[in-house]
Amino acid sequence: TVNLYSIISDFLKNISTIKFYYRYLSEIYIFDGTGRVLAQWNLGFILDREPVSPEIMKRARQGEVVIITSETDDRLRAVLKLDRSVDSFLYVGRFVEPNVLEHIEKTQRAAREYEEIEGRRSSIEITFAMIFILVGLLLLFAAIWVGLVFANRLSRPISELASAAERVRSGDLTARVREAPNTDELRLLSRAFNRMTDQLEGQRHELVQANRQLDERRNFIETVLSGVSAGVIGLDKNGCINLANTSANSLLSIDLDTEIGKKIGDVLPEFGDLITQAYAKPGFLIEEQVSIRRNGRPSMFFVRLAADVVSSEIMGFVVTFDDITELMAAQRKAAWSDVARRIAHEMKNPLTPIQLSAERLRRKYLAEVKTDPDTFANCTDTIIRQVGDIGRMVDEFSSFARMPRPVMSSINLVSVCREALVLPRSAHSKIRFEAKVPDKPIWISGDSRQLSQVMTNLVQNAIDAIESRRRHTRAGDIFEGSIEVRAYINEAEAIVEVLDNGKGLPLESRERLTEPYVTTRAKGTGLGLAIVKTILEDHGARLKLEDRIGAGAHIEVRFPIQDQNIEVSTTDLGVT
Template identity: 50%
Template sequence: MAGLFRRSGGPRRVASPPAEVSGQAPAPRKLTRRITDALLGGAATIALALVALGLGIATFALLSGGTPLGPTSPGQVVGIVLANLVVLLLLAASVIARFVRMWAERREGSAGSRLHVRLVLLFGVVAVGPSILVAGFAAVFFNLGIQAWFSDRVRDTLEASLVASRAYLEEHRNTIRADILAIANDLNRAAPVLLPDNGLAFARLLATHTAIRGLTESLVVEPTLGQVVASAGLTTGSVVDAPPSWALEQARAGEVVVMPGEGGEGRVRAMVQLNIPPGLLLVISRPVDPGVLEHMRKTELAFQEYDRLDRNRGDLQITFVVIFAIATLLVLLGAVLLGLLIANRIARPISRLITAAERVRTGDLSTRVHEGKADDEVASLSRAFNRMTSQLSAQRSELMEAYRQIDERRRFTETVLSGVTAGVIGLDAEGRVNLPNRSASGLLGVDLDAAIGLPLAGVAPEFAPLIEAARAQPDRPQTNEIRTGPPSARRTLIARLGAEMQGGRVEGYVLTFDDITELLSAQRKAAWADVARRIAHEIKNPLTPIQLSAERLKRRYLKQIQDDPDTFRQCTDTIVRQVGDIGRMVDEFSAFARMPQPVIRPEDVNQLLREALVLQRDAHPEIAYVTRFADPAPRVPCDRRLIGQALTNLLQNAADAVAMRAGEGAGRIEAAIDATPDHVTITVTDDGVGLPTEEDRDRLTEPYVTHKPKGTGLGLAIVKKIMEDHGGRLVLEDREDGPGARVTLILPVREAGEGASESTGTAEGAKVAHGA
């Protein structure tokens, strides 16, 4: 599990799916990281922690074992201290390195670093408490033991033992001193008599004293050569070792020398110089219990050591406190290091789970965590996490596939909706805009995409009655004609609103509408064209006989009528004149009903306008005509005769409008031509009566709609038809700088068959119009 996810100083990368949580250190830090990982590896750390714990326990045991005051060998103390220091330094380095790594991970925001820190602090507190308690109790008990061992009672006991042993030995010394003095006196008195002639008797006297006084041996020795002159008891040799020089010096000075036995002999010896020349020495020995002597020696040594330790008690306490402190640090650092390992083992899987959860949060459902072979809660959690991510990945794949299908259907639906000319708006149950198409925005002249979420009744109030009707009767589709748009460009829409029902409850509405303005206009035009054909057929036939009959009556009967011939002439002229007017009207009807197909050729538009102006200036000399031509003269593919007719109709309408302003001046008409790479614009502006009311403006281009007393209502209808045949547009609007109207013809530079797209067969863009 430790190798599943490695922390690094650099950013983490998501492995290719499926991938377990992993990390990679930057290249310059790989070697350092590997060395650190090797030093801080699990096996090395566990071994070091166990060595530290074992060494600390051994130090406590060694300091508390042996003699009560500690180890008897200074080498042991030095070895323990050195070993503890080495292990202590290694432990400190390992703990510091792990804390530095943990701090770096915390600073980098590594997953699980906070939990890791808390676990480490918890284990540290758990380890510090017992270690401090053990060290404190050890130091207290050590000090109590020191005080107990160096108490007055112990010192008095040792001194009493030493005094008793010394008294015992002194008693033996006094006894043997008395014995040797008595024997020396007897030998000094008997020696002059017995020694020269009867040495055997001298020896028997020595043996008698030895037996009477319970001595182990008695010797008379010549000190220079060590030759035995007389002996009694255990000694059998004729030569003995010479006594020590200090003993000889004291004996020659006349003192009694008492010497303890050597090598565990179990006796006390005494030596004194006899008065017998040449300076013979008397040496005797008395038996003493060897055990008593050994105890005396040990008591002496113990007291000496006790006295030495008592003098160095402060240094001893400091030494043992330092050793206890080092051992405590060893145990503490070992426990902390083990706590770090345990915390790492606990936090590492959780960190991997947190990191994997973060990846899942960012959308990487291929993330997996190592489950391990253990059968604990963390492994169960890892397996549950992997099952969860697998299920999420499968569900996301299914959702993505479903979303893909839905998105394809949505794009198909949007493509269909964007391709249709009809407007389609999806509404929710409250009548708020949900899904409009582009045609709906174009038909209503409102950006419906920006109005999503707003009530449609507020965005387009014209639909409010239709929505209320649908709410009142949701089970029946509602259909109605709606007029919308500004007065200068009124549109008639046929709208249908249907409710989407589910479980008897309205989930939303679908509103569809289409612009039928041109359809209605075309229907009216078709009807008026049929009427025009009928009128032309039914009226034109009798016009010629009537005119001929009137002219014949005038020629034949004018001279014969003597009573009021002027009235007869006036009546016949009126008939002829009115028949002519009716004929011209019939001709206009016929022209509207049978508009010829345009013959397209490149024509000079400036010239066409000049020709039309010549006729109007001659017919209306009272009007001031102002012209502005394009330079250079534009050439447009068009039918010369039809465009000339359209210009004539416009100029005639302008002249009629000026004439209708009675008593307000002679009038003014401006004609201008502007050219662009795509279009040529011809504008006719007058200062006449202006346009009719806004309610009737959208019908000005329909046949037989006129506001002139003698108008036929076909002038603008013919102009519009000519512009439609040329792929152009007719724009009608009010004059901006005063009363009057402005009419604009827009002709494409390209022929309609070559891709001219301006002609839609409508007067779209027209703002105002005035009648013929």
């Protein structure tokens, strides 16, 4: 090719220069990749070019200068690639002494060994470094192990103490630690800890025993107090509740067990003044009657408060109280009964002569009185009428004072309710009377005359309440009075209800309406409901006074029933 010929031409032009620079060369060849010689120069024709193997050409193509030695060791040849674009090679050679080649070979061998050693130096250094590191780690691990062993021997007793202390904190007083065999401070500390836990365990055992005895004593006291009818409340020195028996909860209608720890003055303000007196007089028994309103009705209690004083110091209080409401009512009833008996005795004797004298004056002198005979007649009529009223009042006094014992027999309560409305229905046409009673009889044990008196009084009170409301009704307003009587059986009781739409029950002193001489009417004696309550108590019945929903009063009476009754509910009621 052109390029190849230019290379040869340049080579030949500069052959003299090459000879100048390479005067020691004995031969120069230029050949291509097929081995064909393109140009040559040598000292003589006796020198033959030794063939170049493909391996040498491959190494030359890779840019390496390949050195070739002859078999006779008298020449040294080299092959190199001339141009990268043309597959041509330069082959040169020269004569050398055999010993020079030997030295060169030794030098090359030494250089290769040096390079090999130099190449292995880093791996040797790494190996030695790894050895040093491993030895250092072994020494470090050995030191750590020795330190851990020593630290474990030093810290084990402390760890055992900490673990035992944690068990003691959680309540396990049986925790103990081993005492070290040596006589250092740790052994002294372990021994002191064991002595401490022994002492704590003994003290706790004593406390448990004491608390068990206290619980047994408390249970005994509570058992005793639960059988006491009086209310008992225990207070600490600050006046806070710490004990209350069942009777106290029942009498006060309060669950005092939920008020434990609270001041009694906050729970029962009525008792606050007693605590103040007890602080002022710690050695005295404080007694007082206290009125407490519970569930809309007042109750009277007789309260005693005593302080527990030890070495002039108040340790607590004990409050006892009894409900004397019924007792006071019975005392008032007995007192009024005695008063009524005396009044009836003292008034009844002169009433008959007064009435007879007034009637005689009217018959004998009415025709003879010429001056203002009407006034004379009115005066005598007034005397006779008032004497009659006083006589009826005396009769009520006598009835109240000398209430006979009931004569018990089987009574049909339905018939009693119906008969109680017969006369009022004909006498009061402006009032609507209604009896919601069953067709079947309701049998109870009672006195028919006294039970008729009870129903008559209750119906009459309802009539009076309706008339009182009618008198206070404004002109033009329409008011229709109504009285409803019901009778039915509920569980083990026979119930009678009297409902009216009158003026209703008073808000104040309602609970005293059944006491003697307590009335809301101007001309009332206050004995009607008192007599009713007395009769019902003799029959084992209960009386309840309530407001009717809307307006009026709702009176309820509950009787114990007899076995021959068939269950009659409110849905079985008929209207008559």
